[in-house]
Amino acid sequence: EDQVTQSPEALRLQEGESSSLNCSYTVSGLRGLFWYRQDPGKGPEFLFTLYSAGEEKEKERLKATLTKKESFLHITAPKPEDSATYLCAARYNNNDMRFGAGTRLTVKP
Amino acid sequence: DAGVIQSPRHEVTEMGQEVTLRCKPISGHNSLFWYRQTMMRGLELLIYFNNNVPIDDSGMPEDRFSAKMPNASFSTLKIQPSEPRDSAVYFCASSSPWTGASYEQYFGPGTRLTVT
Numbered sequence: 460e461d462q463v464t465q466s467p468e469a470l471r472l473q474e475g476e477s478s479s480l481n482c483s484y485t486v487s488g489l490r491g492l493f494w495y496r497q498d499p500g501k502g503p504e505f506l507f508t509l510y511s512a513g514e515e516k517e518k519e520r521l522k523a524t525l526t527k528k529e530s531f532l533h534i535t536a537p538k539p540e541d542s543a544t545y546l547c548a549a550r551y552n553n554n555d556m557r558f559g560a561g562t563r564l565t566v567k568p
Numbered sequence: 569d570a571g572v573i574q575s576p577r578h579e580v581t582e583m584g585q586e587v588t589l590r591c592k593p594i595s596g597h598n599s600l601f602w603y604r605q606t607m608m609r610g611l612e613l614l615i616y617f618n619n620n621v622p623i624d625d626s627g628m629p630e631d632r633f634s635a636k637m638p639n640a641s642f643s644t645l646k647i648q649p650s651e652p653r654d655s656a657v658y659f660c661a662s663s664s665p666w667t668g669a670s671y672e673q674y675f676g677p678g679t680r681l682t683v684t
Contacts, residue, residue, distance in 0.1 A: 489670055502572075502659050502675030504613070515620055546611065555624075556601070558611040 461563040463549050465559035466530040472537055472566050480562045482547030492530050494523050497561070503546055506532075537566045572676035574660050579681045586648040589679045592641055593662030600647050601673060602635055603659040611634075611659070617643065650683045657681070 466481045484492065491510055495503035507516045509525040516523050520541060522533045532545055547559040573592040581587055593600050615625040617637045622683040625635070632651070637643040647654055657680050661673040 493671070493673075495675075500677075502661070502678050503673075505672045505674065508672060548611075556613045556616075556671075558613075560610045 461548055463557045463559040464566075465545075465547050465562050467562060468560070469563045470565070473566070474517070474538055474566055474568050475536045477533070477535045477537070479534070480545055480564070481529060481548075482532070482559055483529040484547075484549040484557075485551075486528055488552035489549055490552060491550045492525055493550070494521075494530070494532055495546040495548065497544045497546055506545075537564075539566045539568050542566045572660055572674055574658075574676035574679050576679060576684075577677065577678045578649035580684065581650055582684055583651055584649045585683075586646065587643060587650045587654075587683075589658050589660075589681070591643045591645070591660030591676060593643070593660070594664070595641070596672055597664045597674070598640070599663045599673075600637060600643050601661040601663075603661065603675075604644070604656045605659060605678070606656045614645070616649055642670040646683075650681075652683045655681055655683050 463484045491508050493508050494506040496506055497503045499563055507523040509523055512525055512527045514525050520535050524531045542547055542565050544561040544563045546561045550556050575590045599618050602614040603611050604614055605611045614627045615635045616623055616629055620637045633647055635645045647684045657677045657678045659673040659675050
């Protein structure tokens with residue numbers, strides 16, 4: 460069965476303290492790797508799509524990268540408003556969309 | 569753009585009752601997805617439609633669950649009869665044909681279902 464695993468489960472940072480979130484996935488049949496942000500009581504909000512190893516995408520303080528077996532979401536100089544749960548998802552050849560359990564990020568001022 | 573619209577936002581019902589969740593996708597989007605989110609299992613894809621046709625319902629937990637999409641602007645997810653283990657947040661998402669393979673999905677605010 461296709462698997463998507465995120466780590467850590469929770470991460471607490473001080474404002475300005477950069478870090479990375481990890482997403483590992485089943486490699487076979489991957490058609491795309493997605494990152495979403497989810498705020499409490501809301502639906503996930505699309506951030507990035509990555510297709511091939513070596514690809515990188517950036518948006519404000521966030522940068523997503525993809526290797527052959529994992530993806531990273533780098534957060535540079537985070538602010539309290541970056542606090543949220545970040546979800547990774549993988550889409551496979553059979554159109555199966557698998558989400559990881561998420562990393563709950565808290566940024567303290 | 570109003571985004572994906574879901575109703576109701578909250579539903580409390582008793583075990584055995586029928587529950588119907590509703591979704592209006594973003595205009596022009598041709599794919600629609602139903603997800604369920606719980607603390608234990610995270611976000612799970614239940615079923616998705618392409619051009620109003622169900623493509624993959626392998627995520628539907630059992631026969632008590634059914635979904636329809638009678639037209640491009642409306643979909644329902646029905647649970648009959650409901651059970652306490654169905655308590656979860658149900659999300660609807662849609663995606664545009666113009667994103668090609670990127671499969672960017674836009675989620676609604678969700679319906680929080682509680683079955684007592």
